[in-house]
Amino acid sequence: MEPEREGTERHPRKVRKRRQAPNKLVGAAEAMKASWDLEESQPEAKKARLSTILFTDNCEVTHDQLCELLKYAVLGKSNVPKPSWCQLFHQNHLNNVVVFVLQGMSQLHFYRFYLEFGCLRKAFRHKFRLPPPSSDFLADIVGLQTKQRAGDLPKTMEGPLPSNAKATVNLQNDPIIQKYGSKKVGLTRCLLTKEEMRTFHFPLQGFPECENFLLTKCNGSIADNSPLFGLDCEMCLTSKGRELTRISLVAEGGCCVMDELVKPENKILDYLTSFSGITKKILNPVTTKLKDVQRQLKALLPPDAVLVGHSLDLDLRALKMIHPYVIDTSLLYVREQGRRFKLKFLAKAILGKDIQCPDRLGHDATEDARIILELAQYFLKYGPKKIAELNLEALANHQEIQATGQEPRNTTEVLQHPNTSVLECLDSVGQKLLFLTREIDAGELASSRNCQTIKCISNKEVLEQARVEIPLFPFSIVQFSFKAFSPILTEEMNKRMRIKWTEISTVYAGPFSKNCNLRALKRLFKSFGPVQSMTFVLETRQPHLCIQYEVLEAAQLAIESLDGILVDGTCIKVQRPVTELTLDCETLVNELEGDSENQGSIYLFGVSETFKEQLLQEPRLFLGLEAVILPKDLKNGKQKQYCFLKFKSFGSAQRALNILTGKDWKLKGRHALTPRHLHAWLRGLPPESRRPAGLRVVPPPFEQEALQTLKLDHPKIAAWRWGRKIGKLYSSLCPGTLCLILLPGTKSTHGSLPGLGLMGIKEEEESTISGL
Secondary structure, eight states: OOGTTTTBBBOOOOOOOOOOOOOOOOOOHHHHHHHHHHTTTTTOOOOOOOOSOOOOOOOOHHHHHHHHHHHHHHHOOTTTTOOOOSOOOOOOGOOOEEEEETTTOOOOHHHHHHTTTTTHHHHEEEEEEEOOOOOOOOHHHHHHHHHHHHHHHOOOOOOOOOOTTTHHHGGGGGGHHHOSSSSSSOHHHHHHOHHHHHHTTOOOTOOOOGOOEOOOOOOOOOTTTTOOEEEEEEEEEETTEEEEEEEEETTTOEEEEEEEOOOSSEEEEEHHHHHHOOHHHTTTTTOOOOHHHHHHHHEEEEEEEEEEEEEEHHHHHHHHHOOOOOHHHHHHHGGGGGGGOOOHIIIIIIIHHHHHHHHTOOOHHHHHHHHHHHHHHHHHHHHHHHHHHHHHHHHHHHHHHHHSSSSOOOOHHHHHTOOOOOOHHHHHHHBOEEEEEEEGTTTTTSSSTTEEEEEEEEHHHHHHHHHHHGOOSSSEEEEEOOOOOOHHHHHHHHHHHHHHHHHHTEEEEEOOOOOHHHHHHHHHHHGGGOOEEEEEEEESOOOOOEEEESSSSHHHHHHHHHHOOEEEEEEEEEEEESSSTTTTHHHHHHHHOOOOOTTTTEEESOOOOTHHHHHOHHHHHHEEEEEEEEETTTTOOOSSSSSEEEEESSSHHHHHHHHHTTTTOOOEEEEESSOHHHHHHHHHOOOOGOOTTOOOOOOOHHHHHHHHHHHHHHHHHHHHHHHHHHHHHHHHSTTTTEEEEEEEEEEEEEEEOOEEEEEOOOOOOSSTTOOO
């Protein structure tokens, strides 16, 4: 048996109580928090869902806040507080959590290569800023650094297990009694139901990831006298993930009816000898393949055979076989909070036998299979009451104290402690965290308890392992590493990014007659949005205007509304300046409008301070409205004349836009182009990075050379290649998976760059991502 199997399966979460819906919409953050309650009150909702709006005004999410979300995703509100910065509805319907970390990349990377990141930005509707990282970003987001800062060390306890431990146990509160009752049960009562098999990730017919799995053809009727077979498999790590290296099958009398070594199909990276006992020397002469043992197993098992295993789902996945009748001893011997007892512990506590001894090389699969079978037989013979009287939880805690010298803290106290880590939350429900990373970038997380780490030599290998390993774990962190920008290139690209945004928010209009009404023209162009500057251009034969808007939507609205109209009998042209930074602006604007985060959002200009109150009086607009975002002037705190409205769907947004730009409201507006977190970033535009519109910026020679030769490690190429690869991997995740893409940002003596986060929940209908 492999110890890393313990606790890798999900624990079914309890359905949460519903809260009463609010009776009206309130402003900004209050409205968003009220919508949480509204969503919680809808019993028909069956899918986990994220809010579309963040509570934070500047859209920056701290590492501690990110940790809040991850802990809530694992346990739900019955055990830990809700995240303070976003909404996660119906958490109990989440199936998995996957976090992709792109070390070395920042928010600057994402928007400098916005078009290249097309796959990711189309897949994820929710985006947020991250502060520059600390020395260990991953330790921060899973809560390890917080625990160190707080000095949160467990207490120690000495002394043997109290002699009255068995006598004082409350049998009615024992999880085994609660599940099975106190009377003896038959074999059929111990079988996992189909729903339980689905919950604990057993391979099932009809599941996409099990398309190539073979059926054992055991479809006979099951009775309490159906034959039991103990099964145990050993695996190694190959270029395609875990593959079978040994299978042992033991019949009810204790006779081993099958014990075969198996040669994997792919290149072996790690024999996992300390667990499996398999070495290169042992496996070299083996010619038996997976298909051979599949055929042999099908021939051996009678139609009503019941397979018994410990974390049996992993054995069946290694065999690539589907079997309908199973007993899993890690679930049969129920533990508090959904945790699981290890096989070695049960063998000693129940049967009085020592297995997996440290003086042996690896585990003995036949011995483990025999022990598994005996544990199932013991349960059937003596019943749940006898098991409960053994007080296994107290025995396990005592064993842990003897092994570590540390007293296990009460689970409830652990979860309620503000410095609880994600790893502790996972451990409380019998789960482990999968961490895939390059060996040189492993960090503190790799050596943490309750973390299954797979170290790879390259990003390519990390990706290959992720495809195989992610489905086996309820919580995974996959880290890719990229070379950070040099300080010179960072400064240059930062300037160019901000200058580009200034230029695409600037329009030139003209020609106008020399006798034109300048005041009327200013009033006309200011009707589309806030203007930062407006100047006359006199270099041309006839005057032109240069208008720099505060927001991109205003510039786009001016172009769409005024280009080609007649002013004083002259047809004017309204366009952006043409520079190397704006050559692709039409494509960029179209992509921004199609960005998943902007779907359902509209921009409006001309709103008054009473706009919110007026909006509440219009029931047609309330339908589908999720949030009203009213920006304020940072200097005087007054509300600006523009706003953004966020709706649940594009249709609701379009309907509201038609009404609000009609004759009754007389507002100017269009669909939104810029996400909130980008506004917050661009507000910090340093004066030295501005330049007159149209002035040419020459890229550094080494960047020109890199682009010309299409070097694969150039950040533009890396963004395109890895954005597509991660997008494809996201497409392969099972529905109900909470997925986060984190660009942590960079920090050095030359300066810091903030990071960016993207998140979403994979939906059933998301089989592919457009553009892949």
